[in-house]
Amino acid sequence: MNDITFQAIGTIYTPHASLENMPIQPSGAAQTKGYILLKEEFTEGLKDIEGFSHLTLIYHLNKVEEHQLSVVPFMDDKAHGIFATRSPKRPNPIGLSTVKLTKVEGNKLFIEEVDMLNETPLLDIKPFFRQSDNRLQAVSGWLDDKHQNAVSETKSDERFI
């Protein structure tokens, strides 16, 4: 693979101190509060962000040590290809979470619905565009067979530690 170097633009702080028994997606972290401290040099880039209710965060799943191409995800007891899951042990351990934005104070963004470990390095922030990011008719493969609320009710376990 080609080497690509990214620098964190900030850090995401959350109440999740352990990889086990934490939410597996933002839908399982309703009202769970966290915040982002953006590096001060990027503060100008936040202009007009407070008009958005949700942000999509792209971050480094920094506690992943090795990848697996076949995984049994938290939501199933059968193996799937890593790219057909949201499991963290990816060749490029990048996480993607759409969270709620509640307040901005300088370089500090207050967020809710956080499903990442405390002190996760942040790579990018993108505003959520309801006009183009929603895909209400989307088909979700093996996950569609699961109970509708299962993603929000399921907690992580030891399988990707």
Ligand SMILES: C[S@@+](CC[C@H](N)C(=O)[O-])C[C@H]1O[C@@H](n2cnc3c(N)ncnc32)[C@H](O)[C@@H]1O
């Ligand atoms: C299933 S992944 C989904 C993350 C993101 N919402 C996504 O879809 O890319 C969420 C799990 O990744 C693990 N995790 C969270 N933050 C992490 C980090 N900084 N390093 C490694 N694993 C992490 C936790 O076990 C958490 O339950």
